[in-house]
Amino acid sequence: MTQSPPLPAASEPEVLRFSRLNRTLHITMIVSFMSLALTGLTLKFSYTRWAGIVSRFFGGFESAGYIHRFAAVIMFGVFVAHLVDVVQIKRRERLSLRQLIFGPGSMLFNRKDLQDFVGNIKWFLGKGPRPHYGRWTYWEKFDYFAVFWGIAVIGLTGLMLWFPVFFTRFISGWVLNVATIIHSDEALLAVGFIFTVHFFNTHLRPEKFPMDIVVFTGRMPLEEFKRDKPAEYEALVKAGTLDSYLVEPYPDIVIRAVRFFAWTALGVGFSIVLWIIFAMLFDYR
Amino acid sequence: MTRLRLPPELLVLLAAAAFWTTPAQAQENVDCLACHTERSLTGTRAGKTISVFVNEKTLAGSVHGPLPCVACHADVAGKELPHGDDLAPVDCGSCHAEIAALHAKSLHGKAIARGDPLAPRCTTCHGSHDVLPKTNARSPIMPLNVPFLCGKCHQEGTPVTSQRTIHQDNILTNYSESIHGEGLLRRGLIVAPNCASCHTPHSILPHTDPASSIARRNIAATCTKCHAQIELVHRKVIKGALWEQEAHVLPACPDCHQPHKIRKVFYTQGMADADCMRCHGRADLKSSRDGRSLLVHQDSLLASRHVRVACSQCHAGVNASRVRPCETVVTKVACSSCHAEADSLYQTSTHGMLEAKGDPNAPSCSECHGTHGTKGRTDPSSPTFPPNIPTLCARCHREGKKAAVRYTGEQHQIVEHYAESIHGKGLLKSGLTVTATCTSCHTAHRVLPRADSSSSVNPRNLPQTCGTCHHGIQEQFQKSIHSVLVSKSGKPLPVCSDCHTAHTIQRADATGFKLEIMTKCGRCHEDVARTYFDTYHGKVSQLGYAKTAKCYDCHGAHDILPISDPASHLSRQNVVGTCQKCHPGATRRFAGYLTHATHHDPKKYPFLFWTFWGMTTLLLGTFAFGGIHTLLWLPRAVQMRRELQAIKEQQRRTQEPS
Numbered sequence: 001m002t003q004s005p006p007l008p009a010a011s012e013p014e015v016l017r018f019s020r021l022n023r024t025l026h027i028t029m030i031v032s033f034m035s036l037a038l039t040g041l042t043l044k045f046s047y048t049r050w051a052g053i054v055s056r057f058f059g060g061f062e063s064a065g066y067i068h069r070f071a072a073v074i075m076f077g078v079f080v081a082h083l084v085d086v087v088q089i090k091r092r093e094r095l096s097l098r099q100l101i102f103g104p105g106s107m108l109f110n111r112k113d114l115q116d117f118v119g120n121i122k123w124f125l126g127k128g129p130r131p132h133y134g135r136w137t138y139w140e141k142f143d144y145f146a147v148f149w150g151i152a153v154i155g156l157t158g159l160m161l162w163f164p165v166f167f168t169r170f171i172s173g174w175v176l177n178v179a180t181i182i183h184s185d186e187a188l189l190a191v192g193f194i195f196t197v198h199f200f201n202t203h204l205r206p207e208k209f210p211m212d213i214v215v216f217t218g219r220m221p222l223e224e225f226k227r228d229k230p231a232e233y234e235a236l237v238k239a240g241t242l243d244s245y246l247v248e249p250y251p252d253i254v255i256r257a258v259r260f261f262a263w264t265a266l267g268v269g270f271s272i273v274l275w276i277i278f279a280m281l282f283d284y285r
Numbered sequence: 286m287t288r289l290r291l292p293p294e295l296l297v298l299l300a301a302a303a304f305w306t307t308p309a310q311a312q313e314n315v316d317c318l319a320c321h322t323e324r325s326l327t328g329t330r331a332g333k334t335i336s337v338f339v340n341e342k343t344l345a346g347s348v349h350g351p352l353p354c355v356a357c358h359a360d361v362a363g364k365e366l367p368h369g370d371d372l373a374p375v376d377c378g379s380c381h382a383e384i385a386a387l388h389a390k391s392l393h394g395k396a397i398a399r400g401d402p403l404a405p406r407c408t409t410c411h412g413s414h415d416v417l418p419k420t421n422a423r424s425p426i427m428p429l430n431v432p433f434l435c436g437k438c439h440q441e442g443t444p445v446t447s448q449r450t451i452h453q454d455n456i457l458t459n460y461s462e463s464i465h466g467e468g469l470l471r472r473g474l475i476v477a478p479n480c481a482s483c484h485t486p487h488s489i490l491p492h493t494d495p496a497s498s499i500a501r502r503n504i505a506a507t508c509t510k511c512h513a514q515i516e517l518v519h520r521k522v523i524k525g526a527l528w529e530q531e532a533h534v535l536p537a538c539p540d541c542h543q544p545h546k547i548r549k550v551f552y553t554q555g556m557a558d559a560d561c562m563r564c565h566g567r568a569d570l571k572s573s574r575d576g577r578s579l580l581v582h583q584d585s586l587l588a589s590r591h592v593r594v595a596c597s598q599c600h601a602g603v604n605a606s607r608v609r610p611c612e613t614v615v616t617k618v619a620c621s622s623c624h625a626e627a628d629s630l631y632q633t634s635t636h637g638m639l640e641a642k643g644d645p646n647a648p649s650c651s652e653c654h655g656t657h658g659t660k661g662r663t664d665p666s667s668p669t670f671p672p673n674i675p676t677l678c679a680r681c682h683r684e685g686k687k688a689a690v691r692y693t694g695e696q697h698q699i700v701e702h703y704a705e706s707i708h709g710k711g712l713l714k715s716g717l718t719v720t721a722t723c724t725s726c727h728t729a730h731r732v733l734p735r736a737d738s739s740s741s742v743n744p745r746n747l748p749q750t751c752g753t754c755h756h757g758i759q760e761q762f763q764k765s766i767h768s769v770l771v772s773k774s775g776k777p778l779p780v781c782s783d784c785h786t787a788h789t790i791q792r793a794d795a796t797g798f799k800l801e802i803m804t805k806c807g808r809c810h811e812d813v814a815r816t817y818f819d820t821y822h823g824k825v826s827q828l829g830y831a832k833t834a835k836c837y838d839c840h841g842a843h844d845i846l847p848i849s850d851p852a853s854h855l856s857r858q859n860v861v862g863t864c865q866k867c868h869p870g871a872t873r874r875f876a877g878y879l880t881h882a883t884h885h886d887p888k889k890y891p892f893l894f895w896t897f898w899g900m901t902t903l904l905l906g907t908f909a910f911g912g913i914h915t916l917l918w919l920p921r922a923v924q925m926r927r928e929l930q931a932i933k934e935q936q937r938r939t940q941e942p943s
Binding site: 042043044046047051052055056060061062064065120121123124125130139161164165168169171172173174176177178180181182185186188189192193196197200201205206207209 | 818820821823824825827828829830832868869870871872874875876877878879882884890892893896897900901903904907908911912914915917918919920921922923925926929
């Protein structure tokens, strides 16, 4: 397999991995998620000094509340836009429901994910080679469904707390107390998981250092693509469609802007994790 | 004993009868008593059934005992017995004509003529069949009994005092505390004047009537009936006979010696202010003892509230017959000689008790009220004028000053705090003289520490003290579970200052106050305050959001009642309405929200407890899985990084030569 149209030597060829819409949605979701996390955690950890500072940063509790709800609406928007996108992809590519669910591009777990997981553990323990990952690895799928589940659970309980008068037409008042616990603990899970495990798995793995920004640029170098997604690479080569995914890399200025944004998000995320740990250790109640 | 009550319409008849009847032709008393000793005997007068029983013994013992019945009941004379009903009222004037004439002209007589049902008649004071001489101790007109006889109508609470215009108040009380009353009632001096001594027994007239014994021009004559030659000791006032001759230009006795309240003060004879000022008007006058100036500024004296008080009234003990009348003065000025009431309060106060102990720090009257220039509290230039009071008290009670230094309690910076409080702002910034100042709560003269059970700021008395202005609040509070009148729990109960503080009182709608209330309630209600902070309302309040539901938004502020009380804001009937104050459209289900819920109590809140632990398990599980996965990965990732760097290094080296 050779690269038939020789690319300019100056730039290595890159593989387009995320569509423009997906990249936009991820960035929007980051902003929305960070806002939700910061404003929400001030309430969860309201008894810490930190909470007061962050709350004041958002213009006091009242405006922090408005920001929280506004960001939640954005998050719902991202969710809906993604679902619409999935439906459109299905139509455009004329995929059957079966292909959508069990095809190589599917986000649903399949047998290969189980094999990859077992293979990965073996590799970690030095008892086997690195598995040949496909388009989506199992940890990427896990993160994806964490968001699905999170939006459903946090979103529903959040709506209950947003419109208590409406919801208590159907449910008892104490369910709101339960909803509060679920909303806040599930959010804590999401925040904790995203800002530690997800950050490591996808952005900060040592071999990717300083940072994997594929989700912002949508492009990854061909070499890296070959190494990280061998199964997909082979499938594309086999189908002869690899060329259609090759694109020009972004100019330096864009990369720098992306890195700046990504580092900011990382910084905020890590600060939040530190705050949570601090609150849990010294102030928990 | 029945008393004859004469219906006024019969008065005319009575007068007419007095002229044509004579006691000569009469039935024997035994004839009358044959029937009238029957206790159950009744007759009618003006349509009313009345008892006509006559106690034979009482009649025989009375001054009128020897008289035949018909001497008084003249219209029965010569009639056939038994006589008919509706006899004419007895006319005492048929014998006591002079007295009856005096009485008819008096206030009381005119009132009878007007038909005033409250007007006293002969019998009201003297009785009917039981008339006794005034020397008889049982007689109501015996001098010792007179104050009580008059007092029957002329004391607080009687229909006369409440329904008729009487210009003096507390007459009987004041009289009994006056030197006259004391002489008569405590010392038993029957020569001491009673009511009738000044007002006369029968020709009682208002002091505005020139004929009255207490009219301005007659009062001296009335008083000198006993106080003969009193003018000799009032020489400066009366200049000999002026008092009587030109009574209209001179003060009359009651101008100084108020009626009924005649003070037990020894007024020093014969000193006039001019006599004093001859020396004390000189700027170089110094005390021989300590060299301090003894100059008295005439101006300040004239501008003072005591402008009409003579020097010797305060500086008691002068001897007018000495060349230096003041050399006999040995005692300090005693304000109590006039201000007895304020002084007795002061004596029981901390200030007074310290003073009694001879403490040099103790404030005396003059410390607050000044000396010669003393002014009333309504005078804006007076230190006791309300806006000046904080400064006045601050002289000693400001931090570092002599009273603040010896104080060991919790209140500090009180002057500064007060000035920033709602009361201080009202007084000092808004200029509201009705705002509470130091003395409004601590009283002016009876200042006592909070720990003293009779102190106005003692917890037991505080609601009452605050209630003097905040009456509506006090009414609510006294019905609440926090009131000692309601709660029988025996636990310590909060009073106004526990929530509102003493000197840093804020407006209750200030954000600071709103947010502090939780910790204040939480001092006693620890558990509920803690769990409140676990719920939404508590958390947002902790972030400084004052609009959220705070303790009093749901429980009420001053009218807190147990939830079991139907009148409570949170009783079953009221709770939904209470939620609706902030959440319009709230339903009973909505009110089921647990406002004091905690997920730490599996017995009380099992749902919350298990939800929390379910979520916690999910969290711990996920993090454990993710964490272990990541940690296992780390060595391989580092190894991969090294390999990649090695490859890159190799590529660089292979490319460099080319």
